Amino acid sequence: MLLSIKTKLNLTPDQKVLMSKHAGIARFTYNWGLLTWDNLYRDGLKPNKFILKKFFNNYVKTEYAWIKEKGICQKITQYAFDHLGTAFDRYFKKLGERPTFKKKGKQDSFTIDASGKPIPVGGTRVKLPTIGWVKTYEGLPHTTTQAITISRTADDWFIAFAYEVETSPSAHQVDVVGVDLGLKALATLSTGVMFPNPKQYKKQLRKLQRLSRQLARKEKGSNNRYKAKTKLAKLHVRIANIRKDTLHKITTYLCKNHARIVVEDLNVSGMVKNRKLAQSIAGSGFYEFRRQLEYKCKKFGSELIIANRFYPSSKTCSNCGHKKEVLSLSERTFNCDNCGFSLDRDLNAALNLKALGCSA
Numbered sequence: 001m002l003l004s005i006k007t008k009l010n011l012t013p014d015q016k017v018l019m020s021k022h023a024g025i026a027r028f029t030y031n032w033g034l035l036t037w038d039n040l041y042r043d044g045l046k047p048n049k050f051i052l053k054k055f056f057n058n059y060v061k062t063e064y065a066w067i068k069e070k071g072i073c074q075k076i077t078q079y080a081f082d083h084l085g086t087a088f089d090r091y092f093k094k095l096g097e098r099p100t101f102k103k104k105g106k107q108d109s110f111t112i113d114a115s116g117k118p119i120p121v122g123g124t125r126v127k128l129p130t131i132g133w134v135k136t137y138e139g140l141p142h143t144t145t146q147a148i149t150i151s152r153t154a155d156d157w158f159i160a161f162a163y164e165v166e167t168s169p170s171a172h173q174v175d176v177v178g179v180d181l182g183l184k185a186l187a188t189l190s191t192g193v194m195f196p197n198p199k200q201y202k203k204q205l206r207k208l209q210r211l212s213r214q215l216a217r218k219e220k221g222s223n224n225r226y227k228a229k230t231k232l233a234k235l236h237v238r239i240a241n242i243r244k245d246t247l248h249k250i251t252t253y254l255c256k257n258h259a260r261i262v263v264e265d266l267n268v269s270g271m272v273k274n275r276k277l278a279q280s281i282a283g284s285g286f287y288e289f290r291r292q293l294e295y296k297c298k299k300f301g302s303e304l305i306i307a308n309r310f311y312p313s314s315k316t317c318s319n320c321g322h323k324k325e326v327l328s329l330s331e332r333t334f335n336c337d338n339c340g341f342s343l344d345r346d347l348n349a350a351l352n353l354k355a356l357g358c359s360a
Helices: 013-042 049-063 075-092 205-217 223-257 278-282 286-300 345-359
Strands: 002-010 109-113 119-128 132-145 147-153 156-164 174-181 185-189 194-196 258-264 303-307 333-335 342-344
Touching (some): 013 049, 013 109, 119 147, 119 156, 132 156, 185 223, 185 345, 205 223, 223 258, 223 286, 258 286, 258 345, 333 345, 342 345
Antiparallel strands (some): 002 132, 002 156, 109 147, 119 132, 185 194
């Protein structure tokens, strides 16, 4: 199967400048393509990435000497048009919003390749096409890849690429497990295991507000504003990394040790409309939890079952099957009116999901 990896680069000051130049050329090419696309469409024509790419290489690229500067990989312009074409394809299929112009300092990235040849990676050093050797903070798997994407987050540069691995099913200790996602406990398993929710965003909220106020008070274009902006961005990255680390540990544990995993199809976009819970729901990463489960189940040979969105896992008694008409969010313990059974509501829901998986 195809896996991807993203890790931080250990760059010298000169290498950071070179990466910024690549990102700037990719941004210029993307914005030029978007502007030209809009103008052609306004004139009644039907543009595509191939027409734009050909015109740019033959007429526009020759006018800007800085695009062909020494040490600049020329593949970045090709991928800029590919990304623009993909963005328009998603827009026409109603899978995403209409492409907008890119702004310097926001989501800076570029993609390079070795003209169709595989790029060897491995260890703590990678030789990038045209750019040369760069170091990483952690060791990479020894493999090859067709293309490499380099991006900037909070003034740090990261490398990302996809590679093929052979899947080998692991020895699962449990046949079926139900997983109930929540806010107090991020995941409650039918086996009784509970994973607490780190709630890093809520814990760091006051610090985020303080740094945001400091940023707002700085003069636009000043070095102090840039420093404040970077400091705030790094705190956001730290919060996101803690959330991702928690989700990766839980999903890896589930897929390695359980043959069949049953989770609910949560309506996250509808849940965040509750203004009292929106912040906590958005900071829990429910969608990312399911996304990780989907590809890790393939990697470890597990089966993922998605319960129907309207399956009453929380309202149903896991002991007798009686269904409650109403169960408020404040009721943290499930008390059955039929058989008198009493259990933590999250564990009760997880047991119901397990029963659904056993009957599937």
